[in-house]
Amino acid sequence: MATPSAVLVGGTIAIDHVKTPAAEAENLLGGSASYAALAASYFTSPVHLVGIVGQDFPPQHLTMLESHGVTLDGVERSQGDSFAWSGEYHENMNDRTTHSVSVNVLEDWEVKVPAALAASPIVVLANMSPDNQLQLLDQCTAPERFVVADTMDLWINIARGRLHEVLKRIDLLVINEGEARDFMGTSNLILAGRRLLETGPRNVVIKLGEFGAMLFSEQETGSADWALSENTFFRCAAFPLREVADPTGAGDTFLGGLAGHLASTGKTRFGFEDIRRAVVQGSVVASFTCEAFSTRRLETLDTAEIARRLDLFKRMSDW
Amino acid sequence: MATPSAVLVGGTIAIDHVKTPAAEAENLLGGSASYAALAASYFTSPVHLVGIVGQDFPPQHLTMLESHGVTLDGVERSQGDSFAWSGEYHENMNDRTTHSVSVNVLEDWEVKVPAALAASPIVVLANMSPDNQLQLLDQCTAPERFVVADTMDLWINIARGRLHEVLKRIDLLVINEGEARDFMGTSNLILAGRRLLETGPRNVVIKLGEFGAMLFSEQETGSADWALSENTFFRCAAFPLREVADPTGAGDTFLGGLAGHLASTGKTRFGFEDIRRAVVQGSVVASFTCEAFSTRRLETLDTAEIARRLDLFKRMSDW
Numbered sequence: 001m002a003t004p005s006a007v008l009v010g011g012t013i014a015i016d017h018v019k020t021p022a023a024e025a026e027n028l029l030g031g032s033a034s035y036a037a038l039a040a041s042y043f044t045s046p047v048h049l050v051g052i053v054g055q056d057f058p059p060q061h062l063t064m065l066e067s068h069g070v071t072l073d074g075v076e077r078s079q080g081d082s083f084a085w086s087g088e089y090h091e092n093m094n095d096r097t098t099h100s101v102s103v104n105v106l107e108d109w110e111v112k113v114p115a116a117l118a119a120s121p122i123v124v125l126a127n128m129s130p131d132n133q134l135q136l137l138d139q140c141t142a143p144e145r146f147v148v149a150d151t152m153d154l155w156i157n158i159a160r161g162r163l164h165e166v167l168k169r170i171d172l173l174v175i176n177e178g179e180a181r182d183f184m185g186t187s188n189l190i191l192a193g194r195r196l197l198e199t200g201p202r203n204v205v206i207k208l209g210e211f212g213a214m215l216f217s218e219q220e221t222g223s224a225d226w227a228l229s230e231n232t233f234f235r236c237a238a239f240p241l242r243e244v245a246d247p248t249g250a251g252d253t254f255l256g257g258l259a260g261h262l263a264s265t266g267k268t269r270f271g272f273e274d275i276r277r278a279v280v281q282g283s284v285v286a287s288f289t290c291e292a293f294s295t296r297r298l299e300t301l302d303t304a305e306i307a308r309r310l311d312l313f314k315r316m317s318d319w
Numbered sequence: 320m321a322t323p324s325a326v327l328v329g330g331t332i333a334i335d336h337v338k339t340p341a342a343e344a345e346n347l348l349g350g351s352a353s354y355a356a357l358a359a360s361y362f363t364s365p366v367h368l369v370g371i372v373g374q375d376f377p378p379q380h381l382t383m384l385e386s387h388g389v390t391l392d393g394v395e396r397s398q399g400d401s402f403a404w405s406g407e408y409h410e411n412m413n414d415r416t417t418h419s420v421s422v423n424v425l426e427d428w429e430v431k432v433p434a435a436l437a438a439s440p441i442v443v444l445a446n447m448s449p450d451n452q453l454q455l456l457d458q459c460t461a462p463e464r465f466v467v468a469d470t471m472d473l474w475i476n477i478a479r480g481r482l483h484e485v486l487k488r489i490d491l492l493v494i495n496e497g498e499a500r501d502f503m504g505t506s507n508l509i510l511a512g513r514r515l516l517e518t519g520p521r522n523v524v525i526k527l528g529e530f531g532a533m534l535f536s537e538q539e540t541g542s543a544d545w546a547l548s549e550n551t552f553f554r555c556a557a558f559p560l561r562e563v564a565d566p567t568g569a570g571d572t573f574l575g576g577l578a579g580h581l582a583s584t585g586k587t588r589f590g591f592e593d594i595r596r597a598v599v600q601g602s603v604v605a606s607f608t609c610e611a612f613s614t615r616r617l618e619t620l621d622t623a624e625i626a627r628r629l630d631l632f633k634r635m636s637d638w
Contacts, residue, residue: 092506187411189529190559210508211530214559228559230634237554240509240533240547280638314638315549319599 002266007259008117009037010050010136011126011150011252012106013075015057017086018246018293020093028294029061030085032126032150035249036256038298039285040124041068042306043260048117050074050136054082054105064299073114080105093244094209106132113139122263125149125170126252130162137169144268148172148259149201150251156183167200172275174205174255189214190228203275205258207251210244212237215279217272234276239287239313246293253289253298258282284310321585326578327436328356329369329455330445330469330571331425332394334376336405337565337612339412347613348380349404351445351469354568355575357617358604359443360387361625362579367436369393369455373401373424383618392433399424412563413528425451432458441582444468444489445571449481456488463587467491467578468520469570475502486519491594493524493574508533509547522594524577526570531557534598536591553595556636558606558628565612572608572617577601603629 016030037049047070053062055078062072084102089095111132118141125133127150137147147170155163156179167173173196177189184192189206193216196204204216215234261281262270270278285306291297335349356368366389372381374397381391400423408415430451437460444452446469456466466489474482475498486492492515496508503511508525512535515523523535534553580600581589589597604625610616 094506181411187413188561188563190561194561208530211527212556228561228631228635230631230637233559233635234638235556235559235636236638237531237556240552240554242507242509242513242547244507276638312547312549316547316552317554318549318637319553319555319595319633 002264004044005122005263005266005268006046006048006120007040007044007122007124007263008048008050008074008113008120008140009033009040009124009126009256009259010074010111010113010132011036011124011128012083013049013051013053013057015082015084016248016294017084018248019088020246021089021091022245023293025293027058029058029064030248030294031083032128032252034061034065035252035289035295035298036124036126036259037070038065038068038295039253039256039282040260040263041070042285042301042303043257043281044263045069046071047260048074048120050111050113050117052076052078052105052109054078054080057082064295068299071117074117076109076112078105087248089246093247111135111139121145121268122259123147124255124259125166126255127152130155130159130166133166134162137166142268146171146262146268146270148174148255150174150255151179152176153179153182164199170201172203172205173201174207174251174258176251177206177208180206205279207254208238209247209250210238213254213279213283215275217275231272234272234279236279236283237317239284239309240316241287241290244290247290249295250286250289254282254286256282257285280310280313284313321583323363324441324582324585324587325365325367325439326359326363326441326443326582327367327369327393327432327439327459328352328359328443328445328575328578329393329430329432329451330355330443330447331402332368332370332372332376334401334403335567335613336403337567338407339565340408340410341564342612344612346377348377348383349567349613350402351447351571353380353384354571354608354614354617355443355445355578356389357384357387357614358572358575358601359579359582360389361604361620361622362576362600363582364388365390366579367393367439369430369432369436371395371397371424371428373397373399376401383614387618390436393436395428395431397424406567408565412566430454430458440464440587441578442466443574443578444485445574446471449474449478449485452485453481456485461587465490465581465587465589467493467574469493469574470498471495472498472501483518489520491522491524492520493526493570493577495570496525496527499525524598526573527557528566528569529557531555532573532598532602534594536594550591553591553598555598555602558603558632559635560606560609563609566609568614569605569608573601573605575601576604599629599632603632
């Protein structure tokens, strides 16, 4: 067994209020980095969380993360109010309305990475502003590192220039289907994926929600030749769910599971086959997140449960 | 090698006018049965087409079908005008606007199956009215047969009672994602698939367009227990396309390819594994249809080309 690598996960830590057609809950743990760090904790150790919370942040959420081996030395405690999101899912659980976003402590946040964490070889830039992503990257010191990043429509629209700076410095971009289409100006996802590769990262994952994910890579062909082959393209389904309780954070969980799996190998350079495996692992662990509000299902997992679902998933999509 | 079974394909035969953001073409071969029969012809023989055309029907389309071994004894020639469809695809090639539907010869069509074809063991009820589907079924005489059917939102809305009669008499339903959700009154596709099984057929395929297909089956568990397992659920991706020229008929091609593959085995009873393989074959052959207008790409295929794409498809989705 390889010695697992440390993962540094930077992003938002939020208080979520979520409503679905079936239920409603307040003061939930939310935020891109919370989900990603918790997901990564099932695959590797240590997982270092970098983010900021306010004086109103429920302490039990931090205790829960710590109990999963997520270190909190990189979590800044502010006297302000925590970042908070309130939203509602409609009958079709894919559509949601955001009722409020309270930026609060994120407003003037300057990312600080404690020196002891800066050498982590696997770096996850979970969804946050490109400015914050760049601040975090600037503090990373590992000579050999693999950087995975997520983003969202907001940054594509209001911070595109800074986002392009991020893209030039990362190894793997993870992005939603709709955002990929809009960002690259094409309705064809295959084209969108290949165009995203040209913005910088050598690997791109387009997340398709209930339909899974697509992985694109330049690794074995170079950018000029983008013939689709098993070395440049991988199509992963999503584990089928009979009921979706709350899809919030599924994409962040995917990101963290993927990065955690990469870290578990102890490597810092990854071939297509490594990333393909990581996409499958991320996909499986994300399916659990959808089964309950917030991280409630994710936090009760164990590695045997993930392995069982992975095995079933393989049998249901193999031919 | 098993002796392939005959396939009877009943449905519409149309003249299509199609416009896309890139091009436009008139007097194209269209119709559910045209695509399905042509697709089936790559897998088995004979393929018997049952439908109706008007006096204005371009003879070269029928010649093309015959050149692929599709028999036309079941194609009625009417003095009226052919069924015609005119539509336009938007930038997102998944959305389309129907400009006109001229029912014409379909208006009073009574399906007649020539006696020599009635014993075909594989029966494909391509999309047409449930009344026409039932007329065709009533004339089938094979004591052991396997019936595959497609439908569309129109019939779900205006002929639901008759559609339910069809559902009770078929072995496999193939239906679009949006139609499955609306018909079964749930946004969850897993739930929709399982509910469709309860309407009659022991196998249901939900087509997901660019995202592939889901296969549901009761075969090995009985209806009371619907745990998802590799014996009740299969998730097939779609072959990735760098460019979609015209998706018209892709679903009908899928249906025909699936049925043709089943027929190629020479059997009339199929286990989950058989249908799973057929779904993959249907998915691959449907991808070709999207690469050019009408049947233009589909009609130039050969079995080696299908096998090569199947192999690449497997390598791109295997893990």
